[in-house]
Amino acid sequence: MTHTTQNSSFVRPLHALARSVVAIVALLFCFPSGTEQIAQATQSNPASPLEVRITKPVQWVKDCLSVSLDRINRSDATLYLPVSGIYMDSSIIYSANRSGDGKEQSWINLYGVFDIVSFDATALSPGATRHEEICYIRPTVLVTNRKEKTIRRIPIRGTLRIDAYFFLTKEDWLRNKTLHEEIQHSPPDWRGKTGDLNPQITVVETTIPCYGSGCRAGCDNSPVVFDGELNFLFNASDVEWEARGKAINENLAHKSPSCAETLEPK
Numbered sequence: 001m002t003h004t005t006q007n008s009s010f011v012r013p014l015h016a017l018a019r020s021v022v023a024i025v026a027l028l029f030c031f032p033s034g035t036e037q038i039a040q041a042t043q044s045n046p047a048s049p050l051e052v053r054i055t056k057p058v059q060w061v062k063d064c065l066s067v068s069l070d071r072i073n074r075s076d077a078t079l080y081l082p083v084s085g086i087y088m089d090s091s092i093i094y095s096a097n098r099s100g101d102g103k104e105q106s107w108i109n110l111y112g113v114f115d116i117v118s119f120d121a122t123a124l125s126p127g128a129t130r131h132e133e134i135c136y137i138r139p140t141v142l143v144t145n146r147k148e149k150t151i152r153r154i155p156i157r158g159t160l161r162i163d164a165y166f167f168l169t170k171e172d173w174l175r176n177k178t179l180h181e182e183i184q185h186s187p188p189d190w191r192g193k194t195g196d197l198n199p200q201i202t203v204v205e206t207t208i209p210c211y212g213s214g215c216r217a218g219c220d221n222s223p224v225v226f227d228g229e230l231n232f233l234f235n236a237s238d239v240e241w242e243a244r245g246k247a248i249n250e251n252l253a254h255k256s257p258s259c260a261e262t263l264e265p266k
Contacts, residue, residue, distance in 0.1 A: 049075035050124075052164045052204045055131075060211050065137040071130040071164055080121040080167040081130060082199065087112030087165075088137065090208065091158030091222040098226060098248075105222065107161060108231055110137045119177040121167060139211045143229040144241070151238060152229065152245030158222030160208045165199045172199070224252065 051072040059066050067088070073079050089107035111134065124130055144151050167173035176199065226248075 048202050049073065049077075049168065050079055050164060050166045050200070050202045052162060052202050054162075054204065054206055057209070058160060058206060059209055060139070061135060063139050064135040065139075065208070066133070066135045067137075067160075067162070069132050069134075069162065071124065071132070071166075073124045073126055073128050076126050077168070078126065078170070079124045080170055080173040081124050082165050082167070082173070083118040083120045083122070084112065085121070085165040085199075086132065086134070087163040088134075089161045089163070090156040091161070092156075092225045093222045094227070095224050096227045098251075103224070106225070108141065108143075108156065108225065110141075110156070110160075112163075119180050121173045121177075123170070124166075141231055143225055143231050145226070145228045145230075147228055148244070149238075149241050150229075150245040150248065151241040152248055154223045154225065154249075155211075156208070156223065158208065159205050161203060161205045164202045164204075166202070167199050 051070075051074050053070045053072065054068065055070055056068045071081060087109065088111035089109050092106050092108050093103050094106040095103050122130075140153055141156050142151055142153055167176065
């Protein structure tokens with residue numbers, strides 16, 4: 001479990017790979033379950049005004065990842081929760097080239113970035129709890145390299161990160177709302193007069209269970225995504241693009257034969 005509270009832009013800064021405007025999402029992973037999984041995700045930092053607690057094991061329900069969570073106000077003042085205030089990312093291994101050199105962990109958005117953005121917020125009084133049941137994430141994700149004209153289907157395996165945004169005061173929320181509304185209706189060279197006021201963020205991480213009957217040993221690593229690939233699709237599926245993407249997956253399968261079936265999920 002990891003927990004942090006920090007400032008972050010409400011219109012989230014998007015990693016060129018991990019956070020695109022539009023995402024088609026999926027998950028596939030193998031890790032502990034039951035109470036052990038919940039314990040890993042339970043927050044323990046008492047300094048955070050907003051606690052985010054995963055209330056039951058993350059699990060697959062009819063091809064949809066079910067996430068049950070509570071947002072709890074641990075402060076003595078009312079907090080304000082943005083309507084577009086929950087984001088979920090899954091870990092990936094980012095590689096600068098096809099040889100796999102320069103690998104580093106990054107994130108791909110599964111929930112939140114591609115939703116309709118709202119700058120409204122609702123009040124959460126001291127001690128109150130807001131419960132969420134989210135079942136939106138699907139079992140596969142497509143990544144596209146528009147330069148090389150490839151569409152590749154990857155399994156999402158690794159860590160699920162949940163970011164929950166909040167404002168400490170009503171004034172903070174309203175100032176942020178006003179700022180972004182003015183930006184939306186202003187010329188491109190506009191430089192906000194109200195100042196860029198960011199919300200707070202609470203982050204909790206947990207593991208993602210296997211999709212289906214289970215994972216083979218050594219097949220629980222985050223998938224590799226190469227430089228130039230985005231979870232960003234405006235065009236309809238293209239047979240030639242998909243064929244080139246499948247060839248990339250087959251090459252990866254040769255490097256890890258026991259995981260071949262998970263590199264090209266159905």
